[in-house]
Amino acid sequence: MPAQTFTVSGMTCGHCAESVSEELSVLPGVTQVEVAVESGRVTVLSDHGLTEQAATAAIGEAGYVIAEWPSTN
DSSP states (O other), X not given: OOEEEEEEESOOSHHHXXXXXXXHHTSTTEXXXXXXXXXXXXXXXXXXXXXXXXXXXXHHHHTOEEEEOOOOO
């Protein structure tokens, strides 16, 4: 299962983390979401990996934005 970690800006509390986790969890193939409010780091485990577009849309639905997406070198 691929793990992807990225940074979300604007989260300040447990409710923020819950909203982000909820929106990402409904994406196809997502099996686990871990959110660290303090750092803004979000780790997603999925069957086939998330596209930046899918993650951005889900995070946007929760009311936040992706501040840093991992580069693919």
